[in-house]
Amino acid sequence: MKKHVFIIGGGVAGAEAASQLVKMGFDVTLAEKETQIGGKLNQWDRLFPSKRKAAEVLDFINKNLVDSKARVLFNTEISKISKQNGGYKIYAGIEECTADAILISTGYDVFNARIKEEYGYGIYENVITSVDLEEMFRNGNKIFNSNKEEPKRIGFVHCVGSRDEKVGNHYCSQVCCVTAVKQAMEVKEILPRAEVYCFYMDLRMFGLQFEDLYRESQEKWGVNFIRGRVSEAAENIDGTILIKVEDTLAGRPLKMKVDLLVLMVGFVPSAGTTEIGKMLNLDLTPENFLKPADEHLDTSSTNLKGVFIAGTCKSPKTIADTFADARAATLKIKEFLEGSEK
Amino acid sequence: MNSFDIFVLPFAIGLYTLLIVFFAKVFDWIKHLPVGDRRKIGRGIRSRKLFGVVKEIFLESLIHRRIFKVNPLLGYMHMSLAFGWFLLIVLGAAESKIYGRDLLNTPWDPIFFKYFKHDTNEFHSAFFNFTMDFLLLFVLSGVFLAYLKRIYARLFGLKKTTKHIFFDRLAIISLWLIFPLRLLAESLTSGIYHNGGFLTDGLGSFLAGFMPVGHLEYTAWWLYSLSVGAFFVALPYSRYMHIPTEILLIAMRRFGIKTTTTFTNFSQIEVYSCPRCGICIDKCQMTSALGNEKPASVYFLNTIRAQKVKPGLSFDCMICGRCEQYCPVGISLMNHRLVQRNKLISNGYNFQFLKNGIPEKARIAYYAGCMTHLTPSIEKAMIKILEKAGTDFVFIDKDGGACCGRPMMLSGNFEGAEKLIEFNRNNILKSCADILVTSCAICYKVFKSNYDLPLKVLHHSEFILELVKSGKININKSGLRAVYHDPCELGRGSKVYEEPRELLSHALELVSTGYDRENALCCGGSLGNIMLGYEEKNKINAAVWKEMMVNDPEMLVTACPLCKKTFNKNAPVPVRDIAEIIADAVQISPVKPNHQLAPEQIAG
Amino acid sequence: MNQDWGYGINKDRQIDFDRNDRRLAEYIRKYVPSYKLCISCGACTATCSTANLTDFYNIRRLNIFLMRGEIDEIAKHIDKCMFCGKCELVCPRGVNTRQVILIMKEGIKKIKQNEQL
The missing domain is CATH 3.40.50 (Rossmann fold)
Known part of the structure; x- marks a missing residue:
């Protein structure tokens, strides 16, 4: 009889793992709480570093998933998981499934920028997040401020909800720096005359071509970089945003009026990740992501036998890393299921 | 009546030592009191405030009303010891004077009365015998509770009890012995002469049944005298100094004397009035949440009294006021902390970089406060309400500005705070407003207490309530x-x-x-x-x-x-x-x- | 005695790391451990009311000067702090900035009075 793998979360990691596991010869059920596959990727327009359309990647995983004929349950949330005969019994929506292994790929949420109240998200209309900007790109590259005018000056604030003890997230979300650079260039593409400023603490361009993007943004697009953490934003009567920052390289405080302020929101474990973690009593990292069995040697297993993790439920990741991680998890699951037959 | 035996000496020496040491201290305190404070005493003594003093001394020093409010059992313990002992002294003195027909008898006459007076068969002796025994029982119930408190403090609503210094221990041990020894001594004497009341005679007769009471009597009286003497000698150096000092404190406080920005001799009296009851330890969140008892006010006052104030301890307090709220003696604990900080902080900067602005004029001046600039939703909500109510207002610190001075004051730098207050005060007055509204509780406190503004100062919660009451805005109620x-x-x-x-x-x-x-x-x-x-x-x-x-x-x-x-x-x-x-x-x-x-x- | 003889022995512009007095930095590191966490992001200076009102005050830069042992520079400006605590609220690393200022003042006072730190 075919072994059955139950996957929770149909984002990039879950969908990719599903089709790979079917190829390996397992029975796969994928539960997704939304009505479509792809998770947060649906919110992005283009991806760094090549600015390829996110839709291309979505098509790829969707096609693979359909071709694999894995069983997909949409609009389905997990209410309970219990142990049963060495495997697990999962209460998914109205269904009850048994599985020999579970893969958790419940992903991340973006940081709720309202918590960082001093930046004014949800208070001032012209303060938006990187996700909101991405939506503007998807809706036909139209960037307007609240007065329906094209902004003349746009500021990007790095590390919103990342590297910040005061909101409880002391870690770096990895992808926001390069995303800011990508978005800054896209803004310049759409509004060539606009001034774009990035306010950063450190620019963490860790990927192979990320530094090139940074360079391109300076060279080709004239994006400006100011080293300093924005302390607060205030609203002028005309709706423009006044930000306060220290230009740490000049050693003096600086104030600047911008027409649109974009907050580069970081990664936090998604509500689903936290919930499943609690349900199964999984070990968590100090950052409240799901903790792998071994940080180097086994990053796909958990403290629970037969429960595996993949994607951004265990740490912030790029799309490329998420794919690699999902595939790594499938190998680990295969090893586990075939080992248990002997 | 023969009323001397060598065993009265420990008591007499103890009493005289106590009186000398205490009055020397009082003399020193009063002598070096600031002139203004001395005048207040002079005026107070001749005013009706004196009745208030007597009433408060009765209610607090004897009945311990404030401790009753914290915990009734703890209150009873303190009342039985203080009020009971007080009545024992008063009645004892009366008893000895009536029997001795001598108004100027020795101070130990009432203390060792039963030892010297065996034939108590006069018409009032039944009353005295009964009442004195009853009072002794009353005090003993307090002593029993005090033992119990050492073992099981939670029964008294206390999670933590004070850790005592050497003199406190000496005093508490002798205090714990005084009344049981008195019971023993009087009982043994009554076992021989039957001159006691229901308690001492009952116990005496019982003991006489199987003990050589005649041989033990003398020793018991010695021990009793020694315990009282030891307590009196230790008292001025222990926490029990609060007993006499608190009377002074209550009077002076009623006359309007306070600890504000400097450490005066009144502050010293406050320090000596701390009974180290430890109520403040439980109230302190540094203890309850962080498990750190050291910053608790009782220990801080200890260091002031010992003149060993550590800077770290002065600054390690949230000035939240919970200890002061529940202090049964009413010591201004927050000001004590700030005064000690003031001693450590360098002062004198004049903030000359602050430039006076010219605010617009309006009926209402809205001052958001530094912190509110970091919580823009409060600011925005306030502007919405002010506009909705159709008020004539000016946002005086819209572009930021100088700090209100309260944080500086909390750091102990009163002089620096004064400068900031002066600066802001001028700006507020220039707006010609009738009402100053602030969104910050910290600013509000200093505006109210230190700015001396000739206009109405309102916290936004008070201000909005006025708007609602006067019908300027209407509010929908939700079930949240x-x-x-x-x-x-x-x-x-x-x-x-x-x-x-x-x-x-x-x-x-x-x-x-x-x-x-x-x-x-x-x-x-x-x-x-x-x-x-x-x-x-x-x-x-x-x-x-x-x-x-x-x-x-x-x-x-x-x-x-x-x-x-x-x-x-x-x-x-x-x-x-x-x-x-x-x-x-x-x-x-x-x-x-x-x-x-x-x-x-x-x-x- | 620092005497200028007019022969071009101008004071060097460099931070003389080996010569500078870094006792104060060590003193503060000891009493305010969180002080070591500063990443010079500048949020403290950005929000600081004093820094916005006077050209010469910069709480982040004071920290840097302190670490390098440039005590004179600190002593000139430290008293301008109004203690309002906004810097502490915006600090992403949770540095106890008010305590840093307090201990700095105390340390400078001790150094001036030739007391041992």
Whole structure:
């Protein structure tokens, strides 16, 4: 009889793992709480570093998933998981499934920028997040401020909800720096005359071509970089945003009026990740992501036998890393299921 | 009547030592009191305030009313010891004077009365015998409770009890022995001569049945005298110095003397009035949340009395005022902390870089405060309310400005704070406003207490309540269940407890916690504590959250931007300011009828 | 005695790391451990009321000067702090900035009075 793998979360990691596991010869059920596959990727327009359309990647995983004929349950949330005969019994929506292994790929949420109240998200209309900007790109590259005018000056604030003890997230979300650079260039593409400023603490361009993007943004697009953490934003009567920052390289405080302020929101474990973690009593990292069995040697297993993790439920990741991680998890699951037959 | 034996000497020496040491101290305190304070005493003694003094001394020093409020059993323990002993002394003195027919008898006559007076068969002896025994029993019940408290403090509502210094231990041991020894001595004597009341004679007869009471009597009286003597000698160097000193304290406080910005001899009297009861230890969140008892006020006053103040300890206090609120002696503990800080801080900067602005003129001056600039939702809500109510207002610190001075004051730098106060005060006056409204509880406290402004100062919760009451804004009520957190500076600091609650009750359902009003906890974000690190503040805040959530509220509402910021980090439910709640609940005024027809109406 | 003889022995512009007095930095590191966490992001200076009102005050830069042992520079400006605590609220690393200022003042006072730190 075919072994059955139950996957929770149909984002990039879950969908990719599903089709790979079917190829390996397992029975796969994928539960997704939304009505479509792809998770947060649906919110992005283009991806760094090549600015390829996110839709291309979505098509790829969707096609693979359909071709694999894995069983997909949409609009389905997990209410309970219990142990049963060495495997697990999962209460998914109205269904009850048994599985020999579970893969958790419940992903991340973006940081709720309202918590960082001093930046004014949800208070001032012209303060938006990187996700909101991405939506503007998807809706036909139209960037307007609240007065329906094209902004003349746009500021990007790095590390919103990342590297910040005061909101409880002391870690770096990895992808926001390069995303800011990508978005800054896209803004310049759409509004060539606009001034774009990035306010950063450190620019963490860790990927192979990320530094090139940074360079391109300076060279080709004239994006400006100011080293300093924005302390607060205030609203002028005309709706423009006044930000306060220290230009740490000049050693003096600086104030600047911008027409649109974009907050580069970081990664936090998604509500689903936290919930499943609690349900199964999984070990968590100090950052409240799901903790792998071994940080180097086994990053796909958990403290629970037969429960595996993949994607951004265990740490912030790029799309490329998420794919690699999902595939790594499938190998680990295969090893586990075939080992248990002997 | 022969009334001398060598065993009275320990008692007599103890008593005279005590009197000499105490009055020398009193003389020194009064002599070096600031002139103004001495005048206040002079005037006070000749005024009707004296009746108040007597009343308070009776209620606090003898009955211990404030301790009753903290815990009735603890109150009874203190009352039985203090009031019981007081009555024993008074009645004992009367008894010895009546029998001896001598108004100037020796001070030990009443103490050792039963030893010297065996034939108590006069007509009033039944009364005295009964009453004195009854009082002794009353005191002994207190002593018994005191033993019990050492073993099981929780019964008295205390989680922690004070750790004592050497003289305290000496005094407490002798105090614990005095009354049991008195019982023993009087009983043994009564066992021989039957001159006691129901208690001592009963016990005496019982003991005489199997003990050589005649041989033991003399030793018991010796031990009794020794214990009283030891207590008296230790008293001025122990916590029991509070017994005589508190009387002075009550009188001087009633005459209007305070500890404000300098350490005067009145402050010294306050320090000596600390009974080290330890009520402040439990109230201190540094103890309850961080397990650090050292900063508790009782130990801090100890260091002042021993003249060994550590800078770290002076600055390691949130100035939340919980200890002061519950101090049974009413010592101004917060000011003591600030005064010690003041001694350590360098002063004298004049902030010459502050440039006076020219604010617009309006009837209402709105001062958001530094912290409110970091919580723009409060600012925006206030502007919305001010506009909705159609008030004539000016936002005087819209572009930031100088700090109100309260944080500087909390750091002990009173002189620096004075400069900031002067600067801001001028700016406020220039706006020619009748009302100053602030959104920050910290600013509010200093505006009220130190600015001496000739205009009405209102916290935004009070101001909005006035708007609601006068019908300038109408509020929709929702069924949301919220808990209100009293900010320290607004609640205990400025005694504004009811206005925010009344205002909120117009907009939502208030849920109580075990920590409301005077008993409110500090959120942990305190500007008062300069030593606490971020992690520790967080720990305190997490502990407060636990208490706030006991009745499952759906939201936490507060009235201070710093509290809001502090609560936000660990929030299990949304945290909002009272102004935000009202701004959201304000009824949209009925839309004026529009005579233009809508397109669908034309089509129809 | 620092005497200028007019022969171009101008004071060097460099931070003389080996010569500078870094006792104060060590003193503060000891009493305010969180002080070591500063990443010079500048949020403290950005929000600081004093820094916005006077050209010469910069709390982040004071920290840097302190670490390098440039005590004179600190002593000139430290008293301008109004203690309002906004810097502490915006600090992403949770540095107890008010305590840093307090201990700095105390340390400078001790150094001036030739007391041992």
